[in-house]
Amino acid sequence: MTNLFFESGNLEATEAFLSAAYTPMQIGGRPADTRARISRTEAGGLSVDRLSFGYTMRYDAGCLGKVCLVTMHSGTIVDTTGGREEVFGPGETFLLAPHDRPYEGQVREARYTITMFDPRLLGRVAAVPGEKDVRITGARAVGPAENRRLGAAVAYLRDHVLDDGAGPADPDGLLVSTAAQHLAATVLRTLPNTARGDAATPRDRRDAHSDTLRRAVEFIEANAHRDITLTDIAASIPVSPRAVQYAFTRHAGTTPLAHLRRVRLGRAHAELRAADPAGATTVAGVAGRWGFAHQGRFAAAYRQEYGVSPSATLRSG
Incomplete structure (x- = not known):
């Protein structure tokens, strides 16, 4: 930094x-x-x-x-x-x-x-076929709620990721890359752009089968420690990003990136369980290594998933 x-x-x-x-x-x-x-x-x-x-x-x-x-x-x-x-x-x-x-x-x-x-990050996170460039076509958000959402994403990045000393350590860059993807995705949802309104093709729907889901899950499991996007997941199969999205929605009731966050939460949980309570491991350090910058949100998601706080898991290790 x-x-x-x-x-x-x-x-x-x-x-x-x-x-x-x-x-x-x-x-x-x-x-x-x-x-x-x-x-x-x-x-x-x-x-x-x-x-x-x-x-x-x-x-x-x-x-x-x-x-x-x-x-x-x-x-x-x-x-x-x-x-x-x-x-x-x-x-x-x-x-x-x-x-x-x-x-x-x-x-x-x-x-x-x-x-x-x-x-180029916009194209990486946009669910559009091929290598199509994505352009922002208007300066203002498409509505007041979208303006607030975009402002909140910027504030999160400013106050919890890039504010010197505010966020946890990020030696592998996963925290920053995850935040960057979140910001780019928010831009695509809030500002006018050429990716808005792209419809799924018949091939996308045909490719959204259970084998696509299985292969996508395997790729996420093997690469959760890396800076990966929806485009990377789709290219590993290979199908379009839209097909991956439809496969997760149809067969798992979630989204690819929500599943990626859950896998990373599980890796953080395993690291906290294995840590020596008297050692140098901290909750903030583990959260940061797995892409979670906001400690309150990490703790809330952790408690919802595991029924205890991350600090309690660390103390019981």
Whole structure:
């Protein structure tokens, strides 16, 4: 995990930092208050930045090359790309710009969070046939509930995964990769995109038989310790991701990723049972190794599955 911090009242220095940290850009305006404060935490291709500007700043920037989500806390951002004027305010989480297009606008005395990840991750988690690229086609969530869900996913990543010291250790990167997949899946459920509404084909339905389920379960069991997605599970059989989803729904009454979480919960349970209560093993460390960042949610899921708390299991080892 890496951390970056910048604070300055010099506009030229701020412009140079923004160009190095994001994409080449020019900022306009010569305000009286030139305070700028930016911090970044980054791991496994994910980054969360906290930004605060005490003035109105015009920007004209090149392509970011990443999915860039902005969560507004105060002030406004005005997108003027292509001559339009779209205003975003507190409580909104939105796509700043397509990853492969330049953008321009204004930051107006704003405090906000930027979350960025590789756009190829959308294709990895989307249940679409083949290697089809997935693009986000609109900046705003499709509804108020979806905006809240997207904002909550960003907050979870910020406060429980990438906030330095907030989450458990993640030596193998499974925690960060699981959180990244969750965020990408939330983006696909909440923002307009080319994967929304894809229908299952007749072949998907034919392939959703019990042998597909068996082979998918075997792959999950053998690879639960790795960073795997629905696309990886489907490719191991091989069938389409839609067929895997239908097989789990039809024959197991669950989803592939829900089954993966349950397998990882079982591995965490086995590790806690085998640990020496007087040793160095901690619940947070075990949870993190199996992709669980939020301790409260991990404990609740654990208790529901095993009837005791994870700490009780560790003490009885």
